[in-house]
Amino acid sequence: MTANNILMPRPMMLPIMDGLKATGHLHFLWEKSDPEAFIRDNASTIGAIATGGHIKVDGAYMSQFPNLKIVANFGVGYDTVDAKWASRHGIIVTNTPDVLTEEVADTALGLLIMTMRELPQSERFLRAGNWATKGPYPLTHNTLRGKTVGILALGRIGKAIAHRCEAFGLKVVYHGRNKQNDVKYPYYPTLVGMAKDVDILLSVAPGGDSTYHTINAEVLAALGSKGVLINIGRGSVVDEQALIKALEDKVIFSAGLDVFEDEPRVPTELIAMENVVLLPHVGSASHHTRNLMGQLVVDNILAYLGGKPPLTPVAETPFGKW
Numbered sequence: 001m002t003a004n005n006i007l008m009p010r011p012m013m014l015p016i017m018d019g020l021k022a023t024g025h026l027h028f029l030w031e032k033s034d035p036e037a038f039i040r041d042n043a044s045t046i047g048a049i050a051t052g053g054h055i056k057v058d059g060a061y062m063s064q065f066p067n068l069k070i071v072a073n074f075g076v077g078y079d080t081v082d083a084k085w086a087s088r089h090g091i092i093v094t095n096t097p098d099v100l101t102e103e104v105a106d107t108a109l110g111l112l113i114m115t116m117r118e119l120p121q122s123e124r125f126l127r128a129g130n131w132a133t134k135g136p137y138p139l140t141h142n143t144l145r146g147k148t149v150g151i152l153a154l155g156r157i158g159k160a161i162a163h164r165c166e167a168f169g170l171k172v173v174y175h176g177r178n179k180q181n182d183v184k185y186p187y188y189p190t191l192v193g194m195a196k197d198v199d200i201l202l203s204v205a206p207g208g209d210s211t212y213h214t215i216n217a218e219v220l221a222a223l224g225s226k227g228v229l230i231n232i233g234r235g236s237v238v239d240e241q242a243l244i245k246a247l248e249d250k251v252i253f254s255a256g257l258d259v260f261e262d263e264p265r266v267p268t269e270l271i272a273m274e275n276v277v278l279l280p281h282v283g284s285a286s287h288h289t290r291n292l293m294g295q296l297v298v299d300n301i302l303a304y305l306g307g308k309p310p311l312t313p314v315a316e317t318p319f320g321k322w
Contacts, residue, residue, distance in 0.1 A: 003044065003045050003046055003047030003065075003067035003068070003069070004023075004025050004045070004047055004305055005025045005026075005027060005042065005045040005046050005047060005048075006020055006023065006025050006026045006027065006046070006047070006048045006049070006050060006301060007027050007029055007046045007048070007049050007050070007065075008020070008026060008027065008028055008029060008049075008050045008051075009029045009030070009049070009051060009054065009055050010029070010030060010051070010052070010054035010055060011028075011030065012050060012051075012052050012074060012294070012297070013074070013290060013291075013294045015291055015294045015295065015298075016050065016074065016294040016297050016298055019294070019295070019297075019298035019302075020050060020298055020301060023301075023302070023305060025305075027042070027046075039064055039065075043064050043065050043066065044065075044066055044067055045067070046065045046067065046068060047067055047068060047069050047070065047304065047305075048068070048069065048070045048071075048072065048301045048304055048305070049062075049065075049068065049070070049071045049072070050072050050074075050297055050301060051071060051072070051073055051074070051080070051081065052073065052074035052075060052297075053073070053074070053075055053077075053079075053080045055080070056080050057071055057073075057080060057081045057082065058081075058082045058085065059082050059085035059089075062082070062085065062086060062089070062091060063089075068091055069090070069091060069092060069304060070091065070092045070093075070094065070300065070301060070304045070310065071086060071091060071092070071093045071094070072094045072297045072300045072301050073093060073094060073095045073096070073297075073314075074096060074293060074294065074297050075095060075096060075293070076095050076096060076097045076100060076157075076206075077095070077206045077207055077233075077234060078093060078095045078314055079206060079207035079208040079234065079236075081093050083314050083316035083317055084316055086316070086317055087316045087317045091317065092304075092310050092313050092317045092319060093313065093314045093316065093317045094296075094297075094300040094310045094311070094312050094313050094314065095312060095314050096292075096293040096294075096296040096297060096312065097156060097312055098156065098312075099289060099292035099293055099296060100157075100283075100284035100289050100292070100293055101156045101157050101160050102160060103283070103284045103286055103288075103289040104157050104160075104204075104232060104283040104284050105157055105160035105161045105163075105164055106164075107232060107258065107279075107282060107283045107284075108157075108161045108164075108202065108204070108230065108232040108258075108283070109161065109164045109165070109168070111230055111232060111256040111257075111258055111277060111279060112144075112149075112165075112200065112202065112230050112256060113144070114256060114277045115142075115228060115230060115254055115255065115256030115276075115277045116140075116142045116143065116144055116200075116228060117140050117142070117143070117144075118137075118140045118142075118275075120277055121137075121274060122137040125137045141253075142226075142228065142253065142254070144168055144169070144170060145169070147170055147171070147199040147200060148170065148171040148172075148173060148197065148198045148199050148200070149165050149170045149171070149172055149173075149198060149199070149200040149201075149202055150173050150174065150175065150188070150194040150195065150197070150198035150200065150201050150202065151165075151172065151173070151174045151175075151185075151202050151203075151204060152174070152175055152176070152191065152194075152201065152202065152203040152204065152205050152214070152215070152233075152237075153176055153203065153204045153205040153206065153233060154174040154176050154180065154183060154185070154204075155204065157204050157232075158174065158204045159183075161202065161204065161232075162174070162185060170200075172185045173185055173186045173187070173188060173194060173197070173198060174186075174187060174188070174194075175187070175188045175189075175190070175191050175193075175194045191214065191215070191219055192218055192219055192222045193222075195219050195220075195222035195223045195224075195227070196222045196223075196224075198223070198227070199226065199227060199228065200227070200228045200229075200230060201215070201219070201223050201227065201228070201229050201230070202230040202231075202232070203215060203229070203230070203231045203232065203233045203237055203238070204232055204233045205233045205234065205237045206233060206234055206237075207233075207234030207235075207236045207237065208234075208236075211234070211236070211237045212236050212237070213236070213237070213238070213239040213242075214237050214238075215229070215231075215237055215238040215239065215243075216239045216242050217239065217242040217245070217246065220242060220243065220246040220251055220252050221246070221251055223251075223252050224251075224252065225250055225251065225252065225253060226253050227252045227253055228252070228253055228254050228255065228256070229243065229252060229254075229255040229256070229257075230255070230256045230257075231255075231256075231257050231258065231259055232258050232259065232283055233259060234259055235257075235259040235260040235261040235262075235263060236261055238257075238261070240260065240261045240267060240270075243255060243270075244267060244269045244270060247270075247273055247275065247276065248269070253275070254275040254276060254277075255275075255276050255277070256276070256277040256278075256279075257270070257276070257277070257278055257279070258279040258280075258281055258282060258283050259281055259283075260281075263281055264280065264281075266278060296311060296312060299311055300312060
């Protein structure tokens with residue numbers, strides 16, 4: 001018999017909650033007077049978990065549910081879900097790719113332009129009344145003209161960013177785990193090697209153990225005193241303390257960050273820096289895109305309940321394995 005109950009450990013977007021509530025099988029764990037007792041008493045009936053990075057869905061968590069078959073993750077990144085453990089235990093993990101690609105790519109270019117041309121700083125200058133009292137905002141030292149951008153992780157979003165960068169006249173190169181034979185951009189087998197040759201290092205890399213602190217002091221030193229770091233992927237990819245030191249010591253010129261190691265806590269050192277542009281993880285944060293992402297969470301679970309293949313299984317848990 002199929003375990004048809006759905007567990008939502010923490011609140012999610014209203015369209016997700018409403019869409020899954022309509023099945024009549026959704027349980028809001030945070031509303032239970034004793035969540036641990038609820039899990040103990042109902043574990044065998046839970047076939048699906050809807051999550052969004054609020055909690056760590058690791059092997060210990062999933063092993064509580066003997067009939068669990070699908071974990072539907074809100075977001076293209078799923079580093080809070082142990083997909084390898086799930087794969088070994090016949091559990092499908094899904095995410096929400098594609099529907100956010102263009103929005104995140106737009107944000108990446110916006111962050112890049114803001115950082116290179118000091119647009120937030122110049123707006124603050126105007127709002128403070130300095131234009132009238134101190135004269136024009138100083139000429140910016142950086143420009144996109146004649147620059148090379150090196151993209152770390154040339155997946156769907158990376159390619160969409162690369163396409164936009166080309167339209168701005170930027171030369172594009174990339175680094176990833178493997179060279180992609182169908183990609184025209186020059187490939188660098190090492191990140192340090194790429195950092196030495198580019199003006200802008202733009203990371204779209206996902207989180208997880210394999211990418212933890214990939215951008216470290218060595219990479220930042222290679223990027224150099226005129227270099228700019230843009231991170232639109234995951235905060236854990238960058239060694240934040242190494243970045244702070246590199247900015248303080250002028251090892252690199254500036255940085256634009258949409259993601260951080262310990263969100264929503266952002267280091268005070270970064271907040272105090274005038275040569276850094278900081279965004280509160282808004283890469284895909286539009287009603288249009290988030291609603292599409294939320295619908296994918298719902299549709300993946302509905303597919304499971306209907307005995308159909310999931311729409312967007314992650315690479316570690318392809319549906320064809322079961």
